[in-house]
Amino acid sequence: xxxxxxxxxxxxxxxxxxxxxxxxxxxxxxxxxxxxxxxxxxxxxxxxxxxxxxxxxxxxxxxxxxxxxxxxxxxxxxxxxxxxxxxxxxxxxxxxxxxxxxxxxxxxxxxxxxxxxxxxxxxxxxxxxxxxxxxxxxxxxxxxxxxxxxxxxxxxxxxxxxxxxxxxxxxxxxxxxxxxxxxxxxxxxxxxxxxxxxxxxxxxxxxxxxxxxxxxxxxxxxxxxxxxxxxxxxxxxxxxxxxxxxxxxxxxxxxxxxxxxxxxxxxxxxxxxxxxxxxxxxxxxxxxxxxxxxxxxxxxxxxxxxxxxxxxxxxxxxxxxxxxxxxxxxxxxxxxxxxx
Numbered sequence: 001x002x003x004x005x006x007x008x009x010x011x012x013x014x015x016x017x018x019x020x021x022x023x024x025x026x027x028x029x030x031x032x033x034x035x036x037x038x039x040x041x042x043x044x045x046x047x048x049x050x051x052x053x054x055x056x057x058x059x060x061x062x063x064x065x066x067x068x069x070x071x072x073x074x075x076x077x078x079x080x081x082x083x084x085x086x087x088x089x090x091x092x093x094x095x096x097x098x099x100x101x102x103x104x105x106x107x108x109x110x111x112x113x114x115x116x117x118x119x120x121x122x123x124x125x126x127x128x129x130x131x132x133x134x135x136x137x138x139x140x141x142x143x144x145x146x147x148x149x150x151x152x153x154x155x156x157x158x159x160x161x162x163x164x165x166x167x168x169x170x171x172x173x174x175x176x177x178x179x180x181x182x183x184x185x186x187x188x189x190x191x192x193x194x195x196x197x198x199x200x201x202x203x204x205x206x207x208x209x210x211x212x213x214x215x216x217x218x219x220x221x222x223x224x225x226x227x228x229x230x231x232x233x234x235x236x237x238x239x240x241x242x243x244x245x246x247x248x249x250x251x252x253x254x255x256x257x258x259x260x261x262x263x264x265x266x267x268x269x270x271x272x273x274x275x276x277x278x279x280x281x282x283x284x285x286x287x288x289x290x291x292x293x294x295x296x297x298x299x300x301x302x303x304x305x306x307x308x309x310x311x312x313x314x315x316x317x318x319x320x321x322x323x324x325x326x327x328x329x330x331x332x333x334x335x336x337x338x339x340x
Contacts, residue, residue, distance in 0.1 A: 009190040015058035016194025023050040024205040052211020058191035080119035084112040092210035113141035147246035148216030155201035162215040163192040168298035232309040241301035
C-alpha cells in the first residue's frame with residue numbers, strides 16, 4: 001500500500017509541476033492578475049492568479065484516477081470532499097476576478113460545509129449532542145477555509161504551511177492505515193509541493209482565493225475525518241496544533257482588529273508574519289521561520305496522539321503558554337494601522 005500512496009503523491013506532484021506554468025500562461029493571456037493596489041499587495045508588478053486551479057486539478061485528477069483504477073470500496077467522504085472542494089474552488093476563482101463581499105463568500109462556504117455534513121463527514125464527539133457537533137463542524141470548516149486565505153500574504157507561506165499540515169495528517173494516519181485520510185493527504189501534499197517552486201519568492205504566480213480557500217477546506221475536512229484518540233481522548237485536539245499557524249494568525253488578527261474597533265473581515269497589515277518582517281527579518285526568512293514553527297506544531301500534535309492523557313495535557317499547555325507569550329510580544333511591534 002505504501003507504494004500506492006507514494007505514487008499518488010508523485011502523480012499529483014508531477015501534474016502540479018506541469019499545470020502551474022500552463023495556468024500562469026492562461027492567466028497572463030486572460031489578464032487575470034493580482035495588481036499592487038493596496039498596502040497588503042506590495043509586489044513590484046502584477047502577478048498572475050490561477051495557481052489555485054493548478055493545485056485543484058492536480059488533486060482532483062489523481063483522486064478520480066485512484067477511484068477508477070483502484071479496488072477501494074466506495075467512500076461517501078471522498079465524494080463529499082470532491083463536491084465541497086469544487087464549490088470552494090469555483091467561488092474562490094470567481095472572487096479572484098469579481099471580488100465578492102465577505103457575506104457572499106461565507107454563504108457558499110457554509111453550503112460546501114453542509115455538503116460534508118450531508119454525507120456524514122462531521123465531528124462526532126461522543127459527549128456532545130448531534131446538533132452541537134454539526135454546529136462545530138460548520139464553524140471548523142468555514143473557519144479553517146478562511147484562515148488559510150488570511151495567511152496567504154507572503155510568497156510561499158500558505159502553500160508551505162498547507163504542505164506541512166498535509167504531510168503531518170498523512171503520517172498520523174499511517175499507523176492505523178486510515179486509507180481515506182492518507183489518500184487525500186498524499187494527493188494534496190503532492191499538488192502543493194509541485195506548486196511551491198513557482199510561488200516561492202519571487203513568486204511568478206499566486207494561488208489566489210481559489211487555491212488558499214480550497215487548501216483550507218480540504219485540510220479542515222481531512223482533520224475531522226481522521227482518528228486521534230487511540231491512546232488518549234484529549235488527543236482529539238491534535239488538529240488544532242497541526243493547523244495551528246493559520247488558526248493562531250486568525251485569532252491574533254481578529255483580537256488586534258477588534259481592540260482597535262476595526263472590522264476583523266477587512267484586510268490590514270497586522271498579520272504575525274508581517275509583524276516578524278517589521279522587525280527587519282527578510283520575508284524569505286520569515287516564511288522559513290513559520291515553516292519551522294509549523295513543523296514543530298505538527299510534531300507536538302503527533303506526540304500528543306502517542307502519549308498518555310497527562311503527557312498530552314502537558315504538551316497542549318506548553319504550546320498555549322508559548323503562543324500567549326509570543327502573541328504578547330508580537331502585539332508590541334509597531335505596524336501600519338490604516339485599513340485599505
